[in-house]
Amino acid sequence: MKKVLTLAVALAVVSSGYLCEVNGAAEPITKKAPSISEFNIYVPKELNERQKDLVEIGRYTASGNLGSLRETIISAIERGTLTPQEVSIAIRQLYSAAGLKQMNAALATFEQLREERPEFGVDYDKLVPKRVGLSALLGNGSNSTNMAAKIKADEASTAVKYNTFRIKKPKPQNRNRSRLGKLDRELVAAAALGTRVGKSNAVFATSKKSLTELGLSPQQIEYLENMLSN
Numbered sequence: 188m189k190k191v192l193t194l195a196v197a198l199a200v201v202s203s204g205y206l207c208e209v210n211g212a213a214e215p216i217t218k219k220a221p222s223i224s225e226f227n228i229y230v231p232k233e234l235n236e237r238q239k240d241l242v243e244i245g246r247y248t249a250s251g252n253l254g255s256l257r258e259t260i261i262s263a264i265e266r267g268t269l270t271p272q273e274v275s276i277a278i279r280q281l282y283s284a285a286g287l288k289q290m291n292a293a294l295a296t297f298e299q300l301r302e303e304r305p306e307f308g309v310d311y312d313k314l315v316p317k318r319v320g321l322s323a324l325l326g327n328g329s330n331s332t333n334m335a336a337k338i339k340a341d342e343a344s345t346a347v348k349y350n351t352f353r354i355k356k357p358k359p360q361n362r363n364r365s366r367l368g369k370l371d372r373e374l375v376a377a378a379a380l381g382t383r384v385g386k387s388n389a390v391f392a393t394s395k396k397s398l399t400e401l402g403l404s405p406q407q408i409e410y411l412e413n414m415l416s417n
Contacts, residue, residue, distance in 0.1 A: 231404055231406070237371075242374060242375070242378040242415075244263075245285070245379040245382070249379040250383075251292060260274050261304075261307075271307050273371075275297065277371070277375045284380045285379040374398065377411065382415055386416075
């Protein structure tokens, strides 16, 4: 009885396999499933705050909108996305992209702003929070305390009266930067070019290609174009 049952099962398996072949049954899927890392790839769709400020500086310099340029510079420095030195470098490199006349007008606006707001000029570092050593905080006896009080009183009498605002400490990589990075320079120039010659111009298309090669995603390029359209 067992032999008969075993034989029947074997025949059933063989016949089912034969029917699958005849009916053209699909082969089992052997395609490798995508890795988890492929699902976790993040593609930025917008520019960051620093990049937005650079775009605004480029477009307002090229268009000659000095009022908006002034507001952008104030906001960028107060939020810590750009230092005064970086703002100056960004404007100075636009002599070709924005035009010499527009660049000089933008520089004059910035210099006037620095005269009105000394904290945006040579005294900028005084407003940036800095770490102070423990010994400087604790002092060293009564003589040090008296000396510190005298120095503080002298500084108070001769100090520049700043406009009070809540300044944000720049990121470490931005604090002492002597020049803008390649992407930053290309971005501010592209904004000026797009404003001056138009987004359909071949020169602007070349600039967009350079931005893509430097790491901007297609979505970020589109975001840049939308900023220039507003």
